[in-house]
Amino acid sequence: MTEITEIPSPFCGIGTDDLAIQVDGVSLKVSTNGCAINTPAFEQPIADTNPRVSGQAASLDAAVAKAAQLLRDTSQPVIGGCATDVNGMRALLALADKTGAVVDNINFPAARRNLLALQDSGWMNTTLAELKNRCDLLLIVGADLEAFAPRFFERYLWNQEAMFLDDTANREIIYLGKAPSGNASTSPSGRQATVHCCSDSDLPDVTAALSALIKGRLLQAQSVAGIAISDLQAIADKLKAARYSVVLWGAAALSYDHAELTVQAICNIVRDINLQDTRCSGFPLGGKEGDQTANQVCGWTTGYPARVNFARGYPEYDPFLYDSQAMVNNGEADALLWVQAFNSNARPQKSDLPTIVVGRSGMKFDKEPDVFIPVGTPGIDHPGHAYRLDNVVAIRLKKLRDSGLPSTAEVLSAIEQAL
Amino acid sequence: MLIKLTGGTVYDPASGIDGQQQDIYIRDGRIVAPPTDGAPVDREYDLRGKVVMSGAIDMHTHIGGGKGNIARTLLPEDHRMDPVPRTHITRSGNGHAMPSTYVAGYRYAEMGYTAGFEPAVLPINARQAHMEMGDMPILDKGGYVLMGSDDFLLRMMTANKDQKAINDYVAWTLQAAKGIGIKVVNAGGINAFKFNQRKLDLDEQNAYYNVTPRQILQTLARAVQEIGLTHPLHVHGCNLGVPGNVDTTLNTIQGVEGLPMHLTHIQFHSYGTEGDFKFSSGAAQIAEAINSNPNITADVGQILFGQTVTASGDNMRQHANHRFASPNKWVCMDIECDAGCGVVPFKYKDQNFVNALQWAIGLEIFLLVEDPWRIFLTTDHPNGAPFTSYPHLIRLLMDRSFRNDMLATIHPEAQKMTTLASIEREYSFNEIAIMTRAGAARIIGLKDRGALSAGNWADITVYTENADRQAMFTKPDYVFKDGELVVKDGQVVKVTWGTTHIVKPEYDLSIENDLKPYFDKYLTMKLGNFKISDDEISEDGRGSLTAHPLRGAA
Numbered sequence: 001m002t003e004i005t006e007i008p009s010p011f012c013g014i015g016t017d018d019l020a021i022q023v024d025g026v027s028l029k030v031s032t033n034g035c036a037i038n039t040p041a042f043e044q045p046i047a048d049t050n051p052r053v054s055g056q057a058a059s060l061d062a063a064v065a066k067a068a069q070l071l072r073d074t075s076q077p078v079i080g081g082c083a084t085d086v087n088g089m090r091a092l093l094a095l096a097d098k099t100g101a102v103v104d105n106i107n108f109p110a111a112r113r114n115l116l117a118l119q120d121s122g123w124m125n126t127t128l129a130e131l132k133n134r135c136d137l138l139l140i141v142g143a144d145l146e147a148f149a150p151r152f153f154e155r156y157l158w159n160q161e162a163m164f165l166d167d168t169a170n171r172e173i174i175y176l177g178k179a180p181s182g183n184a185s186t187s188p189s190g191r192q193a194t195v196h197c198c199s200d201s202d203l204p205d206v207t208a209a210l211s212a213l214i215k216g217r218l219l220q221a222q223s224v225a226g227i228a229i230s231d232l233q234a235i236a237d238k239l240k241a242a243r244y245s246v247v248l249w250g251a252a253a254l255s256y257d258h259a260e261l262t263v264q265a266i267c268n269i270v271r272d273i274n275l276q277d278t279r280c281s282g283f284p285l286g287g288k289e290g291d292q293t294a295n296q297v298c299g300w301t302t303g304y305p306a307r308v309n310f311a312r313g314y315p316e317y318d319p320f321l322y323d324s325q326a327m328v329n330n331g332e333a334d335a336l337l338w339v340q341a342f343n344s345n346a347r348p349q350k351s352d353l354p355t356i357v358v359g360r361s362g363m364k365f366d367k368e369p370d371v372f373i374p375v376g377t378p379g380i381d382h383p384g385h386a387y388r389l390d391n392v393v394a395i396r397l398k399k400l401r402d403s404g405l406p407s408t409a410e411v412l413s414a415i416e417q418a419l
Numbered sequence: 420m421l422i423k424l425t426g427g428t429v430y431d432p433a434s435g436i437d438g439q440q441q442d443i444y445i446r447d448g449r450i451v452a453p454p455t456d457g458a459p460v461d462r463e464y465d466l467r468g469k470v471v472m473s474g475a476i477d478m479h480t481h482i483g484g485g486k487g488n489i490a491r492t493l494l495p496e497d498h499r500m501d502p503v504p505r506t507h508i509t510r511s512g513n514g515h516a517m518p519s520t521y522v523a524g525y526r527y528a529e530m531g532y533t534a535g536f537e538p539a540v541l542p543i544n545a546r547q548a549h550m551e552m553g554d555m556p557i558l559d560k561g562g563y564v565l566m567g568s569d570d571f572l573l574r575m576m577t578a579n580k581d582q583k584a585i586n587d588y589v590a591w592t593l594q595a596a597k598g599i600g601i602k603v604v605n606a607g608g609i610n611a612f613k614f615n616q617r618k619l620d621l622d623e624q625n626a627y628y629n630v631t632p633r634q635i636l637q638t639l640a641r642a643v644q645e646i647g648l649t650h651p652l653h654v655h656g657c658n659l660g661v662p663g664n665v666d667t668t669l670n671t672i673q674g675v676e677g678l679p680m681h682l683t684h685i686q687f688h689s690y691g692t693e694g695d696f697k698f699s700s701g702a703a704q705i706a707e708a709i710n711s712n713p714n715i716t717a718d719v720g721q722i723l724f725g726q727t728v729t730a731s732g733d734n735m736r737q738h739a740n741h742r743f744a745s746p747n748k749w750v751c752m753d754i755e756c757d758a759g760c761g762v763v764p765f766k767y768k769d770q771n772f773v774n775a776l777q778w779a780i781g782l783e784i785f786l787l788v789e790d791p792w793r794i795f796l797t798t799d800h801p802n803g804a805p806f807t808s809y810p811h812l813i814r815l816l817m818d819r820s821f822r823n824d825m826l827a828t829i830h831p832e833a834q835k836m837t838t839l840a841s842i843e844r845e846y847s848f849n850e851i852a853i854m855t856r857a858g859a860a861r862i863i864g865l866k867d868r869g870a871l872s873a874g875n876w877a878d879i880t881v882y883t884e885n886a887d888r889q890a891m892f893t894k895p896d897y898v899f900k901d902g903e904l905v906v907k908d909g910q911v912v913k914v915t916w917g918t919t920h921i922v923k924p925e926y927d928l929s930i931e932n933d934l935k936p937y938f939d940k941y942l943t944m945k946l947g948n949f950k951i952s953d954d955e956i957s958e959d960g961r962g963s964l965t966a967h968p969l970r971g972a973a
Contacts, residue, residue: 006945006947006948008944008948015943015944017944017945017948018945086550087959090554090959094510097505097510097511098505115492118492118493118748118750119492119493119494119495119748120748121747121748122493122744122748122749122750122762123750124738124750124751124752125750125751125752125753126752126753126754127752127753127754127755127943128755128943129543129755129756129757129941129942129943130613130753130754130755130756132941132942132943133570133756133941134613155943156943159940160940161940161941162941163570163574163756163941164627243615244613274738277615278615279612279613279614279615281752281753295492296488296547297550299488299491299492300487300488300491300519300520300550300551300554301510301512301519301520301521301554302511302512302513302519303491303495303498303512303513303517303518303519304491304492304495304498304513305492310505310511312502312504313504313505313511314502314503314504314505314511314512314513315502315511315512315513315519316499316502317495317498317499383954383958385546385550385955391485392485392541392543392544392547392752392754392755393543393544393546393755393943393944394544394546394547394550395944395948396546396948396951396952396955
């Protein structure tokens, strides 16, 4: 048994890289700094190591050949999931380019809310180290931060020392919308977060009201969605008085129509505060299991984030039209390739299409795909790179064990070669 | 295999060859002396009547790193206008202002370029820069590592750490991020913006650290000198785009006290405040300062008219410029106690007085700086214009009547404010070859590149001479990369993968005694995970590293 330290996690999105893991053959045990997200993801035992074709064990070569056969002469294959590391995504895009496929990241419907806001008006954002050292006021809009990332507060807010704060325990935390599910947001000195609750569907009104107050507009209403205007005014005043406030949101949690407008309202609040002579930054949550990786690699390879169609011989981007789920449901696709190297519970939708799954070992199916090729997990079975949620930092993933499982990149490149 | 390029008219300024007809031999990727052993020529190209230069090198072009991807993501409408279909040998992608990586590689190669250097590699974002450049075919690449707004350096300076410790930190950072030079952007200004300072002049103090941009520039320029880097400190000055910043720039030149310094996209730093619009050309003063200070080099950052996107580490100035965003959307980021970035789309218009004068100022600088070894042809891609506009820019420099025709079409008040019409200089082939090849290789410190003498790598571009220089430089007949024919008649015919140029300066390992606790306490990544290992560049089988000697070394 060996212990490997300073292990980065691709699972939580927040880039924890201080895990220690005991490796015993192919079994892993997180010994230090595990959490509800990372520990089970690292410790999940290897289930299957053999590819299957039509449910029967097959060699990797045979499975690759079958996958190539299913993709050959298709008119509109779709590649869903896109949950892998940088090299996996590189190979995925090469295969998509060759087959004229649609590429669609599994969490694009959530990421789209951010992308639409970005592509319409832009934003001012910050990254984790700035937050860790500067943030004196954190406003969390519509997200349960500690459920999203159990170690966020411990690692980035209640750090013992910050470069530019006398006492990190004095940071002020305000929740607007969802209440926190636990008490990680309570500072080590016992200072509790202020919580102003409303339903998700009221967030458009609440953020609009806050936006108006930031701009100095007078509101006639006394409350919005049960939150007193005076409370929102207090938030506005605090944002303006802070030295470096951060407004955090989680696009995945904003699951109502046109939530991109709420994201845009939040981003505009941040920009307006910066125009009023103090600093404020936005911070979007996201980036688990290769979300940012997919968007980043697709971004430099095609110019667009990871929902593109190569059918015409060049990448086309449409954040609505090329929804792989809808395309499969609507009969617009003629083959499905599902790539998910991190999470064996994230399975492809059921369909009658020829289906190839390149997935984490242990994936169970309601309907056996035509081809299943179990692959190694980046950061466990092979080295790689994954992007953190703040989109700037690519973490170097380590290989922890010799499982013999191929990487996503190896499998997808082999399929491409076999075409 | 022995390849012979027969009878071309060669411009090889590194070897003092100015338009002489000569044969060039290539074997195993390198240029070799004419064989004396009677070895048969396996492949011959008849280049009689054609112009031969080494492959061009863009010494300042934003081709790798996060801000480029933000720029791409921000502008889907710009990509839609320039889709690039796949072929049987090339990948698909998109072009124009911020092309996708594959397309950027192909387009550079198709213009006769064989290397490009990303000038703003944030250490924390260096992995991304290398991964993006790793997906850029054909070109060699490299990066200048951005320092000067990182909290660790400013803390060292506030604590009066000695120069040796700073040199160790700079060398350590260069190695960790795998760069070939050091860049500073708005020295300390990106950091000051995080403390809500909205401008920072050369002698203005950071509100927290009490250090000034002048001190940062001197400290880093000295570090570069003492470490022995060939490439001088690569400086994006204070007050980018601010009318009157010519004084800051002149002061910066004096302030570096004779140490080597490269001023980048100097066009954006050469503005006076004269005239009705309080905006005028400082080009003559800047050119005079460069002419009289042999320690100073510069690239121009020429603007050309049309849609582009500005992508800069200088989020302080980018935030100030956001009101000019066209289309009206923009991004600013503070990044990891390391640096920042700002991405603002711009549409330069010939009928806009300021834009028109910016255009003229860039050309004035090109034409008034006397020594082509110390001025470099850039648009600061994509900031001044996409790199695909280089052939047009070359024509403006080589063809006075064309230049004056263009001048006659810009905003009339700008025409009155520029002396461009009176400048008679036309660049020669030799001078173009210096500023885009020999000079670039020399200033970056590339051994074995940018020259056509025996022993050099065979990066070679062949053009058919054409009085229309734009047409000529748009479409080379042949481009050889490391001896392989990669472009024929302006089209990619073979896809290869270039190397990543780096330096490996030594440092005292004890610097990690300070860095490790700093990383543990304040940053979000462990020191060991921060450092980029060699295999990250080479593990996909395409990339490689080429380390160049330090100055003075063999």
